[in-house]
Amino acid sequence: MQGPAASGKPKAGQETARGGPHLRAPWAGAATLRTGGGSSGRGGVSLSASRPERRRLCYSLHPLSRLRQGRGGRRMSSGSACSEGRAAALSARGSRIAGGARGLLDKGFDLYIADPFDRDRNPRGILNLGTSENKLCYDLIQERLTRPDMNYLQPHLLQYSDTQGIESFREEIAKFLTEYAKAPKALNPEHIVIMSGCCAVFATLSTVLCDPGDGYLIPTPYYGGINSKTWLYGGIQPVHVPLFSEVTDEESHPFQLTVEKLEAALQRAKEQGIRVRALILINPHNPLGDIYPAQLLKECLEFAHRYQLHVIIDEIYMLSVYDDTTFTSVLSLDCLPDPERTHFMWGFSKDFGMCGIRVGVLYTRSHEIRKAVNKLAVFHGCPGPVQYVLTQFLSDRDWLDNVYFPTNKKRLREAQNILVDGLVKIGIPVLKSSGGLYVWADFRKFLKSQTFEAEMELWWKFLDEKLLISPGKAFCCYEPGWFRMVFSDSVDKIYLGIQRLEQMLQTKTAKPVANKTSAVEDELSNSEDETSVNHSNTPLDEISEAYSDMKKIVVY
Secondary structure, X not given: OEOOOOOOOOOOOOOOXXXXXXXXXXXXXXXXXXXXXXXXXXXXXXXXXXXXXXXHHHXXXXXXXXXXXXXXXXXXXXXXXOOHHHHHHOOHHHHHHHHOOOOHHHHHHHHHHHOEOEOOOEOOOEEEOOOOOOOOOHHHHHXXXXXXXXXXXXXXXXXXXXXXXXXXXXXXXXHHHHHHOOOOOOOOHHHEEXXXXXXXXXXXHHHHHOOOOOEEEEEEOOOOHHHHHHHHHHOOEEEEEEOOOOOOOOOOOOOOOOHHHXXXXXXXXXXXXXXXXXXXXXXXXXXXXXXXXXXXXXXXXXXXXXXXXXXXXXXXXXXXXXXXXXXXXXXXXXXXXXXXXXXXXXXXXXXXXXXXXXXXXEEEOOHHXXXXXXXXXXXXXXXXXXXXXXXXXXXXXXXXXXXXXXHHHHHHHHHHHHHHHHHHHOOOOEOXXXXXXXXXXXXXXXXXXXXXXXXXXXXXXXXXXXXXXXXXXXXXXXXXXXXXXXXXXXXXXXXXXXXXXXXXXXXXXXXXXXXOHHHHHHHHOOOOOHHHOOOOOOOOOHHHHHHHOHHHOOOO
């Protein structure tokens, strides 16, 4: 994993405004741990040292380890990592699993569950605009799932079934994905494995592809839950490909992924002794809401092929594109450079608002990988009655095409516009997005300092105001001050969230950092389209450049 630039050796847990946290998983297994700069000058962590020392240092470097402390550095009593009782009760592997830091997304959700907003029963509860769930079409989903054709139960649905998934369900999914992912040829149901959610797919697939201590390339920021999914079973670590909001002369938009950045990250990992086995891509992206162009997707696949890397493509938001941007699924590409190493993931949680159903889909052409994954799928099976209901659900193409998808797209677009307009009115720039259930919002001018400590302080203030949104640190972002805000909820909740946000920013935050306010206000008053803006190349210091370049960040 790559960390930010530092002079000399970074201290444990050191963070910088430009670089972000030095990331090293507490589960790192193989040989040596050393800290210091790689060829890029942004530093990093590699492996060495004894196992106990390695665990201590890795844990201190991990950005999520601070969750084990309360505000002001107070130690949380629950989940302490090396208690005598745990050491006596658990194996080394069990201690590693139990002692892993709880992610910020999980922590925020726990706080919400303890005090959830309810319009009638708890109007001052926590309003959740942090958890990515599509709540816009529950009325449509409920009506469809309660029709008579769903009321079916035969003995075979209550008996053991193929751990790969019931054949009729896999056949229907193959037909569905062939049509909606625009596959050039009919997809093979035998290449599909059904599990209890994409979390299970990530965990099992990474386990059979990688050994403990191996790494996978992943552009940052990214959905932070992937970290726990990949280390829980396999002890596998992320190797970050840092992306930044600053737009260079060679780039067209903020946080842009390029093959050159993949190459640089892979080289740093090699220098640190990390064996990289895979590349993970999320498309549409979480949390950026970006969609990879077909050409970039092909270039990434070619890159992986050159280095014999597996490619895991998470397309769980595939059908949650709400503007006219063309989405290209990896399943639509006719000639994959390495089809046996290209693996597709999708599920029902986001596109259909069924997070509680827990159904994930893996499509892989590799017989050996399916064979290995199926051995673990026995622990992650999807109930037979659920598979039957979803088979019926997917087979109703008329309802999907004429009712659900048009309505869902319309509601997503309207909700996104409401949130973005509200944020812009209170002075918060937003990255242009085309897919997903969220926007990536820039709160940097509200930080007391450009550090992740200041970002966490702001996050706690949001929670004090009973508003849950997700900080950039939860997505391993290398720049403090970015937050993900979910818009796929009722209009009144979006308006209430904006109201609480505005009240907090007006009364509780520090004044914006000097020299930033005018640039942001100027940009907010600029109504030109992104394509019509003339970008300035005037050299500025890092902070002022980031804000004077706000035209490249897209504010609505």
